[in-house]
Amino acid sequence: MIYYLEQLFRRHFLKFSGAATATSGLLLAGLSTEAAAQNVSVPKHWDETFDVVVIGSGFAGLSAAIEARKAGANVIVLEKMPVPGGNSTINGGGMAAVGSDVQKAHGVKDSVDLMVADMYKAGLGLNYPQQARMVAEKSNEAFEWCRDYLGVKFKDTLAHFGGHAVPRTHTTTIQSGSGIVQPMLQKCDELGVQLQKKVYVKRLIVDGERVVGLEVLPNYRQGKEDASNTKFIKANKGVVMAAGGFAADVLYRTTQDPRLTAELDTTNHKGATAECLKELIRVGGNPVQLSWIQLGPWASPDEKGFGLAPIFAGYAAYPNGIMVDPQTGKRFVNELADRKIRADAIIKTGHPAIGICDEVGMQPAKHVMDKLLERGVVHKFDTLNELAAFYKIPEAELLAQAERYNRFVAQGKDSEFSKPFDMGQKTLGQAPFYGVRFWPKAHHTMGGIEIDTQARVVNIETRKPIPGLYAAGEITGGTHGACRLGTVAIPDCIVFGRIAGQQVVKA
Amino acid sequence: MIYYLEQLFRRHFLKFSGAATATSGLLLAGLSTEAAAQNVSVPKHWDETFDVVVIGSGFAGLSAAIEARKAGANVIVLEKMPVPGGNSTINGGGMAAVGSDVQKAHGVKDSVDLMVADMYKAGLGLNYPQQARMVAEKSNEAFEWCRDYLGVKFKDTLAHFGGHAVPRTHTTTIQSGSGIVQPMLQKCDELGVQLQKKVYVKRLIVDGERVVGLEVLPNYRQGKEDASNTKFIKANKGVVMAAGGFAADVLYRTTQDPRLTAELDTTNHKGATAECLKELIRVGGNPVQLSWIQLGPWASPDEKGFGLAPIFAGYAAYPNGIMVDPQTGKRFVNELADRKIRADAIIKTGHPAIGICDEVGMQPAKHVMDKLLERGVVHKFDTLNELAAFYKIPEAELLAQAERYNRFVAQGKDSEFSKPFDMGQKTLGQAPFYGVRFWPKAHHTMGGIEIDTQARVVNIETRKPIPGLYAAGEITGGTHGACRLGTVAIPDCIVFGRIAGQQVVKA
The missing domain is CATH 3.90.700.10 (Succinate dehydrogenase/fumarate reductase flavoprotein, catalytic domain)
Known part of the structure; x- marks a missing residue:
């Protein structure tokens, strides 16, 4: 009777789940300890300079990079892991979109209002109204952008995912998010977007109120950091944070939901940790709804x-x-x-x-x-x-x-x-x-840093955008409220990733 | 059908609730904007110096002040409002306690395990296990401290509050929290704890890793700030943050739960806003479970x-x-x-x-x-x-x-x-x-800054306590999880307030 939920979780996770994925969070915490002691001021010498620096090479980051590059910016994408794509490559490749020609061909009657209502119902009304609506409104544009601009191959059938009132999930033929990530990487390559892997973000660098660049660790290997070997990268226009969620960060996720201990497995890749979210908080971002962490059923x-x-x-x-x-x-x-x-x-x-x-x-x-x-x-x-x-x-x-x-x-x-x-x-x-x-396994962190509808990170005190700082995808909070519907991650990441890329160049 | 919850809330709050309490949040936001531009470094001259500075004069703050003073420290309590006590004075004066002589006299069979189980059930298992247990374990000690040391007058009957398995609520004879706040204030006076009212905390001042004092605005009147007239107060041992919750801060609470707009009334006094919580986040505290905001039924x-x-x-x-x-x-x-x-x-x-x-x-x-x-x-x-x-x-x-x-x-x-x-x-x-x-009206913010069982504020990155910084009461998160049980606020505030006061002097 005592600690019913707690014990239920502990007992069953222990019994039924595989080994934990706590290591990544623990190792990173060690790195952070070291880093926390330092207060980075603006360096006299920058090692590299770009117009736009994008953190993370999943759906959101690559969408931002492509848009910023198309607008003429000199863009680099920094990826912590040795392979690009993060959770995006291991997701199921399902993309909710309203009003597509595929829906029409199958006679599915759908509307933006209906999708927003579904998102609210799952989200228990905690969704940020404007952001939820924007994802639904622009979902078909995002789908067509993937298919017609990037050349993503989708099935011509629809799937009906849980919580959706109608079938509106469009799935890549290979039934994996890599069916979208690979064409995105190819487009980046064609356009001349640079991609650097194994680069760990140590600090955002702020000059006055403006984010002007980053201190990073190159040649990063998870668990084998050399925190002294840092590099300074300048971002003339701004930084787009698209570093994903923290469902694999056991240490941090248990501060928000103490039930989600190491005994609970996660669907996430081991790089899905909270250090970039913490950096956003450190420079004045507003962390919202962090305790809503989704378990995949x-x-x-x-x-x-x-x-x-x-x-x-x-x-x-x-x-x-x-x-x-x-x-x-x-x-x-x-x-x-x-x-x-x-x-x-x-x-x-x-x-x-x-x-x-x-x-x-x-x-x-x-x-x-x-x-x-x-x-x-x-x-x-x-x-x-x-x-x-x-x-x-x-x-x-x-x-x-x-x-x-x-x-x-x-x-x-x-x-x-x-x-x-x-x-x-x-x-x-x-x-x-x-x-x-x-x-169930820990799957998606609904909460994250607050952004506005232009993907600008909002200052917790002033309520104004932090100049030079944008975010998109799972690292942001608000769109999904208490619970994200299946296959709405991809439109969320692509819609707000593209907005971030379009906005950052205007800075 | 669209936005069911959202519209339900809007419609009914508009229809049935009184005028909103949004003003305080909005006015403070204006002040913060100004303050945010400044980065306060350690001043060369301190206007005043104390061993311990306590922020807030409710149950938690006054408990901390009394304990710190009893341990020999020179203590000041800073209160933002013109009258002391905050929400504590307008609460109903009910105090859950396990194993009291009153329970025994009425033949009520109760246990720490039973109270913890009740807290978990209401909290949906999101409670921090050690903190929830500590409140239950020390609840009777807190009750006896109020009655026997402070001289608080309690009824000799018990009340059975919602969510409790048994009657365990002990209520002041005047059925108000002021029945506890007033004896606390009297004890502070006897012991020589200073109390300064109308003092607004502008900044915590950090030297290296340690919180060493505060920048404050004296002669503060809500909505009529003079942000230039500041004073620096040194805290040799440390600062205890006991500034309460943010249920009256419409602007901030809607970033965590967008349903709780200005159309929803609050039970809180108008000073229950988020500026001290934001300061704790700014200096490296970990904000946990902020989106759980309780409505009083x-x-x-x-x-x-x-x-x-x-x-x-x-x-x-x-x-x-x-x-x-x-x-x-x-x-x-x-x-x-x-x-x-x-x-x-x-x-x-x-x-x-x-x-x-x-x-x-x-x-x-x-x-x-x-x-x-x-x-x-x-x-x-x-x-x-x-x-x-x-x-x-x-x-x-x-x-x-x-x-x-x-x-x-x-x-x-x-x-x-x-x-x-x-x-x-x-x-x-x-x-x-x-x-x-x-x-319902917005009543209690379950989330807040993370503390450990010694009431020390934990650094979000290093997971270590921030030297010189303590917190207790509604400004902290974790004890109650998703939903605080009625009349557990007083034991929470007094148990952790006393711990904070005892710990800060050891620094």
């Missing part, structure tokens, strides 16, 4: 990190199948509810849930099935009876649940949990059957 | 600010009566659920709820009834029928609800909402009857 405890289970979940098991509690054999939540509702519901049961779909429902995830089966993340069964036996689900209850669900599909109405059947969902009956275990 | 839209309705609610209508939705005539939530559950439930109905009790149930609030009736906040009726007609409640439904409720009381079990009946509750039947409208 489609993660599997049987693989590390983001893995491939989310693709099987998002495109097969959740839309086309069911999720049951193995103790009861029954569904317990709308499989297309928003992430928070689903993750909370799974955690409340106290043990991993079982996602199930059949051969027909599996098809949209077909290309990842070999790996998932080989790794033992997804299992394949000739009958639901065998699946029930394997996962220790009461057989009769599961069969009865499947029959009820099939009746709902046939009737076009889910009388149990109001799951929307607008994707031509099929009944669950065509063998073989596929099963997966779900247990 | 016992506030009346028919009076301004905190008012007297919360006393009628907390001691009469909620424990001894019922709350109904006037559209249905039915109860809709456990009247002793935690504040968040009740406030959310009221807001969900879309209109103010009606709290009702009878002549017997009213007795614990008797001393405030004349004022409440005179001001038209509470109304008195000879029959429930008349009450129903006045508030436009369906009469038959209300009478049926009262009958059901009375049956539950007689049976000792609430079959509708599991309200605990452990206070010898009476049935609702002794005329006259009393009615009040409830609509």
Whole structure:
């Protein structure tokens, strides 16, 4: 009874999750300790000078870099890790967009108002109104920019992700965010945007009120810093911070949500830590809504990190199948509810849930099935009876649940949990059957630094933009409120990344 | 459908709430703009020097001052407002304490574990475990310190507040926090603690890593600052920040929760603004859980600010009566659920709820009834029928609800909402009857600056305490997680205020 949630989390994370990803946060904290003692003033000599310095090479950073370069600026992108792309490359490549020609071709009736309403519903009304609306309004422009300007290859089908009222998710053909990051990197290369990897931001440098550049550590390797070897980079027009969220930073995330200890795995790459957010706070940015940290309900405890289970979940098991509690054999939540509702519901049961779909429902995830089966993340069964036996689900209850669900599909109405059947969902009956275990992992930090609609970082005291400082993507807060809808990260990053790139050159 | 929550809030706050309290936040923002341009270095000349400087004269600040003075330090308390005490003087004077002789005399079985469990349940598990436990563990010591050392007069009865498993609220005889603040001020006077009013903190002054003093504006009047007239105060041992929360700071609170616009009234005094929190962030403190801002479910839209309705609610209508939705005539939530559950439930109905009790149930609030009736906040009726007609409640439904409720009381079990009946509750039947409208107001900011269990402010980067800097009370975050239980503010403030006062002198 004591510490119910706390203990529930500890017990089950310990039991079901893989090894923790705490190391990155801990190692960085060591570096920060050293750095914190120093107060960097404006250097007499700058090692390099650019018009625009972009921090981070994910969707937001590369979008900003491309726009700034197109406007004639001399642009460099600094990336901490040895490979570019951050979480963007390991995301599922789904992009919510309203009013696309793909939606029209499929007869989906959608509107900006409807998407904003979905974002508010998931976000519990904590969304910044103007920013949420801007993402929805410009989502199709961002989609067309990816497809028509960058040459990103998208499927011609739509997916219906949890929390969305209608199907509006457009997915890259390779079902990965790298399908967008790679064309972005290629465009940067064509345009002459420089990219430097293994560069760690130590300090933003402020002259009066204006951010004028950075002190960085070149040749950075996580956990093997040489903090003395620094370099000063000048940014004539400004700095765009697009360094991502901090879901992998166990030390920092537990200060905002003490339940999310090292026992909880994360979907994020190990570089998703808070040092750039802290720098933004240090120079006067306003940290907002930091304690809202999203758990992904489609993660599997049987693989590390983001893995491939989310693709099987998002495109097969959740839309086309069911999720049951193995103790009861029954569904317990709308499989297309928003992430928070689903993750909370799974955690409340106290043990991993079982996602199930059949051969027909599996098809949209077909290309990842070999790996998932080989790794033992997804299992394949000739009958639901065998699946029930394997996962220790009461057989009769599961069969009865499947029959009820099939009746709902046939009737076009889910009388149990109001799951929307607008994707031509099929009944669950065509063998073989596929099963997966779900247990949430830390996925997205909704909170971050406050920006205005021009992607300018707002000073906590004056409420005015900090000259020379812009931010976009997961490092910012407000757009998503309490809970980000699935596949709204990409439009958020691209819409505000492009705005940041367009605005910084005007400085 | 669009912006459901947003519009709900806007519409109803506009409709039912009184004038906003936005002015204080706006005026202070103007001052801050000016101040932000300056970077205060260590002055050559200090105007005054003390061992310990305490900011804020509420429960936490005065507790710290008394302890520091008792340990031999030369102490000054700086208060921004013209009168001391801040929100502490206008609070209801209820103090949760575990294991008191009063509980024992009434045969209440309680434990530290039980109180911590209650705090976790309301806090959604976001509580800092060590801090929550420390408040519960030291709550009785704090209660006895107030009663036996300070001479605070408490009733010899207990109250059962929402979210607590058992009655553990000890209330001052005058049912106001001023019943504690005044003896504290008297003790400060006896001990030789100085108190300066109308002093506004402009800047904390840091030398190297250590906080060494402050720049302040003396003769401060809210909205009429003379920012040029500053004074430097040295703190040889350290500064204790106990400046309270920011629920009255509309400008800042909406950056954390955009729903809480100026249309929403607050229970707080107008000085409850964020400037000291921002100073703590500026010098390297870690702002945690700032977006959790509590709405008081016992506030009346028919009076301004905190008012007297919360006393009628907390001691009469909620424990001894019922709350109904006037559209249905039915109860809709456990009247002793935690504040968040009740406030959310009221807001969900879309209109103010009606709290009702009878002549017997009213007795614990008797001393405030004349004022409440005179001001038209509470109304008195000879029959429930008349009450129903006045508030436009369906009469038959209300009478049926009262009958059901009375049956539950007689049976000792609430079959509708599991309200605990452990206070010898009476049935609702002794005329006259009393009615009040409830609509939530912004009440408490759960988040704040991170401290450790020694009340030391923790550096966001190094995770080490910032030398010379302590904080206690509502300006800190973590103890309460997502939602503070009623009457846990006083033990929180006194426990950590005393710790801060004891620790700062050791520096």
